[in-house]
Amino acid sequence: MTTTDSLHIQIEKNTHPILNQVDFDQLPFGKYFSDHMFISLYKDEAWVNSRIVPFGPISMHPSMAAIHYGQSIFEGMKAYKAANGDILLFRPWENAKRLNRSADRMCMATLPEDYFLEALTTLIQIDRDWVSAKEGHSLYIRPFMFASEAILGVRPANEYTFMIISSPVGHYYNGPVKLMLETHYSRAAKGGTGTAKAAGNYAAALYPAKIGQQQGYNQQLWTDSSTHQYIEESGTMNIFFVINGTIVTPSLEGDTILPGITRDSIIRIAHHWGIPVEERPISIDELEDAIRSESLSEMFGAGTAATIAHVDSVNIRGVDRKLPDVAKRKFSNEVAQYLSDIRTGKADDIFEWTYRIPR
Ligand code: COI
Numbered sequence: 001m002t003t004t005d006s007l008h009i010q011i012e013k014n015t016h017p018i019l020n021q022v023d024f025d026q027l028p029f030g031k032y033f034s035d036h037m038f039i040s041l042y043k044d045e046a047w048v049n050s051r052i053v054p055f056g057p058i059s060m061h062p063s064m065a066a067i068h069y070g071q072s073i074f075e076g077m078k079a080y081k082a083a084n085g086d087i088l089l090f091r092p093w094e095n096a097k098r099l100n101r102s103a104d105r106m107c108m109a110t111l112p113e114d115y116f117l118e119a120l121t122t123l124i125q126i127d128r129d130w131v132s133a134k135e136g137h138s139l140y141i142r143p144f145m146f147a148s149e150a151i152l153g154v155r156p157a158n159e160y161t162f163m164i165i166s167s168p169v170g171h172y173y174n175g176p177v178k179l180m181l182e183t184h185y186s187r188a189a190k191g192g193t194g195t196a197k198a199a200g201n202y203a204a205a206l207y208p209a210k211i212g213q214q215q216g217y218n219q220q221l222w223t224d225s226s227t228h229q230y231i232e233e234s235g236t237m238n239i240f241f242v243i244n245g246t247i248v249t250p251s252l253e254g255d256t257i258l259p260g261i262t263r264d265s266i267i268r269i270a271h272h273w274g275i276p277v278e279e280r281p282i283s284i285d286e287l288e289d290a291i292r293s294e295s296l297s298e299m300f301g302a303g304t305a306a307t308i309a310h311v312d313s314v315n316i317r318g319v320d321r322k323l324p325d326v327a328k329r330k331f332s333n334e335v336a337q338y339l340s341d342i343r344t345g346k347a348d349d350i351f352e353w354t355y356r357i358p359r
Contacts, residue, residue, distance in 0.1 A: 082345030186225035237301030
């Protein structure tokens with residue numbers, strides 16, 4: 001791949017901005033989009049034609065490889081407004097690295113991390129007014145890459161498009177979530193693409209999630225595909241338990257679990273606070289016993305979109321098991337507040353996780 005020190009981004013400003021038309025008190029997740037988007041093409045082994053343009057539809061060839069064979073990956077991240085008006089990103093380097101790990105797994109082009117940061121920074125500088133300072137609000141950023149070569153042959157494409165769009169968002173869930181343990185369908189299998197943030201992983205989860213939602217559950221609690229005895233993730237999030245004061249989360253070994261940046265941050269904060277953390281397999285039987293014996297004090301999902309989603313109840317083998325009162329959950333409430341304080345610049349950035357967008 002040929003690289004230069006910069007993407008040399010061309011900028012075309014939106015002459016019909018819609019910022020003033022958006023009601024920031026009503027923000028369904030991912031419904032409104034900021035006025036600009038970033039786009040770059042990978043061709044002849046180089047990223048070229050990098051532009052920031054008015055947000056809008058893109059054209060594509062009907063034989064574009066991503067549509068047919070699914071070479072499509074994405075990232076999710078959020079920009080926050082600090083009290084002094086600065087715009088802060090949370091660990092964007094990790095998103096850049098994960099995008100490239102996903103790209104490797106899906107046989108796609110990689111993007112130099114500096115390019116990722118440059119594109120992100122330039123776009124957010126232009127759309128900085130879209131970052132709301134309201135409590136619980138942020139600008140959700142969606143970097144994504146797809147195979148844009150027009151080719152029906154089944155092989156890794158030679159051309160890719162990398163884009164960044166963004167969307168102002170509030171809370172992802174209105175309250176604690178109800179989960180249904182999934183022991184038939186699988187989100188990911190050993191040797192599969194579960195560790196990649198590949199679009200197809202989300203498509204495969206829609207059908208089981210729909211069945212769960214028809215029965216009143218927000219998300220599935222995914223189990224391993226070979227035995228359906230061990231818990232892996234929850235919906236689109238990583239999953240955490242507090243059992244006898246220890247934080248337990250499924251380990252990343254086995255290539256079925258997405259290495260969440262929120263997941264990693266929670267583990268590091270717990271270590272810093274001196275709270276024991278175990279990354280290990282956790283079985284359905286262990287979860288059921290821990291709920292019954294009341295040794296489980298907390299259960300929550302963790303992801304960029306929801307940050308921390310408290311679990312209200314989980315349906316295990318047909319029985320809804322109600323979990324402890326959310327107000328009494330110490331660790332998840334404290335870590336949610338601390339993460340929010342770091343992200344908005346209220347807490348000292350002792351982990352060096354914050355990236356301040358230059359003005
Ligand atoms: C996340 O929370 O990180 C996600 O990926 C959720 C997104 C698919 C809406």
